[in-house]
Amino acid sequence: MGRIGLVLCTCDPEGISRFDPELLADGWKGRKDVLTLAHCPPACSESGMKAIRAFVERNDLDRMLVACSKPELFGRTLKKTLRQWGLDPSLSEVLAIPLASEGQDLQEASKLLSNAIEEMQGRAPSKRRETSFRKRAMVIGGGITGITASIDLGNAGYEVLLVDRLPSIGGRMLQLSETFPTLDCAQCTLTPKTVETGQHPLIRLITYAEVESVSGEVGNFLVKIRKKAAYVDWEKCTGCGLCQEKCPSKVPSEFERGIGLGKAIYTLSPQAVPNKPVINREVCRYFTKGKCRVCEKICPVGAIDYEQEDSFIEERVGAIIVATGFDLYPKEEIGEYGYGDVPDVIDGLAFERLNSASGPTAGEIRRPSDGRVPKEVVFIQCVASRDPERYMPYCSRACCMYTAKHARLYKHKVHDGNAYIFYMDIRSMGKGYEEFIQQGIEEEGILYLRGRVSRLFRDDGHVVVWGVDTLTGKKVEIAADMVVLATAMIPSRGVTELAEKLGIRADEYGFLTEAQWKLYPVETGVEGIYLAGCAQGPKDIADTVAQGGAAASKVQALFAQYRNSS
């Protein structure tokens, strides 16, 4: 039986300190194993911690209950401090005491404390021993965020499992052509990072895989990973690419955002890491029609394996970083813009592919419907963002900048073309961002129209755009050749289910919830699980990389506390 210290914090006069401690303690009067520190100075202050420490030492306590009004923040600090004092943090709890205004009376408060005391007394000490603490991490999501975190952890000397749903790492950034505000080539920036990740002796790539289940706790999570059947034996495959060359199925490619074709056996890019193909059985001729097997015939090393099945890997890790990234709001759900049925209306990622040297047009701006070079291009910002009545209420943060970038890149390639941008307002609050926008307006002749577009439809081979310029109060009609929609960023598919497996929270849109927005931006409610990048909310590459690094440093700090374990 342990000795419980009950601390009644005085930080809020409306909180627990409104009750007489004598009356409050009615339920456990006379118990030798419960000691009360009434009128404790605000527990999260230095004097409060001092008082608690003295209280612990004086009474030889090993279990701790603190009653206060803001348990989310203090709980974290308390557990850390207790560990420093050599106590078991799992034998502590911070209790949320409802304020007087929320109508809790003395009996209820006393009952709450009594129950907490009973529960605490029944707790077994943590079984976790320092020696079972695994100083290796799993990073979920191999985009630029996950890559950054993995390299940081690897360089710090920790082993990393990097899990990605796709066949290769690189994530969304791999789809981009150039990045703002420097207009450097995304692939040229990213590829050295993906290669470094692939070659890092401490980073193990587990691609084309998804997290099946997670159990355990900080220091010792047991993760089960489903490795999806690639129908290619990656051990044998040399990445020669012959199979992709000869594969007869040409199908719209998800990676090319539907504007380009891909093969049924594919890698995401010629520089893919790992450079191993997978077969999409939904479109593969052999799997759909039972005949073909061309890739099997052509493969020089016999790596094709149509019988392959999903396999499972079980690993133990000490910490997990979730960096699952984002998706774009489907344009197929936006009625006023034609439910995705109007030709030559594409989203921002499709424009990236159109402009990318490795994309379906080899970087020439050609519209999807007839391959003509569009001379009038309309860009629409805030599509499904900042629209609480119908779509997403939040700002997607990166669209003002990437739309300016798109318009400028378009003007760089089509000199006699016109670029129009419909905007609500311009949010360019990054380093060099405002200058980037101004350059587009002043030097490159991009026409910014402040207003929304109410409808798009096809007429005579054009996309007719009905909008308004609210600065002149005039209706605007543009017969555009192509329209680019800056659709809202939304969380990747399946993140809510993943959050459930991990026991962490997600908000109503599916973005993962940080422990505290300002001070614990990459922590979650579960110790040892961190988040980074667009999984947490929309952001640009610079911010996402900063968060990836932050999450990695938190993991390093966690691992550093356990000097004796492996």
Add this chain to the structure above:
Amino acid sequence: MEYLYFPGCTLYTKAQNLDAAGRDCAKILGFELKELTNWTCCGAAFPLAKDNIMALAPPARILARAKEEGSSLTTLCSVCFNVIKRTNELIKGDEEKRDKINTFIEMDYQGDVQVLHYLEILKREIGFDTVKATLKKDLQGMKVAPFYGCMLLRPFEEMQFDDKEAPTIFEDFLEAISCEPVDFPYKIECCGAFQSVGAPEVATECAYAILNSALKNGAEAVTTTCPLCQFNIDSMQREIREKHNDFPGIPIIYFTQLLGLALGLPIETLDFQRNDVDPRPLLKAKGLL
């Protein structure tokens, strides 16, 4: 099957050609439109001022009377449908306004009458397949552009009639009566509405854009459910031609007239002489008269 029916003022006067065919087609299709007793004007426009309780009194009274005689109320006119349905939604959802309105009209109505449009009965209760099976005359794929206008569809949250951006009920109806629906981008645009009173040039341009778009997409005729749309896109064609010499004109036919034609109603009931642009030459040329 009997449905309580609210014709509205226009269908008693100018739009008798919308009303008569609708009633007779109902009989052929196996349902009866029973006219609500002692009905009044619906108010003709849903009040947009939030405190304009007075303007809600007529549609509220109509609904309260409908409650005494049945459980649903059907209209043919888009404007009546819009005003009555939105009033009903408001009474259903806003307790404070409901009490105020009830005190004002000295009746007790809780919003529990189902407000229906004739097209909804055809689609949901009768079924377009049954309509198709009952046809007497093949309209031979006459190319008809369905003009929805605004009132059937918006505001979507209250009307819940069909997809507000890409509705299909009218197209499905046209297919069922052996016409070929013509999709055109202006099918859900505003006809100009009451601008034809104060600023007819505005309404004329609206109508011109709509009809031009229908013509360009191959329409031989345009159909509507709404007497106000009909006025703007049919009666105003003379004004359009004065401004746009090359405008060829196009007949506007109420959907009940097309339905009646397909179900073999006598030509007197179809009452085509009431349509401003006479559809009879087109129908004759197609061998339908």
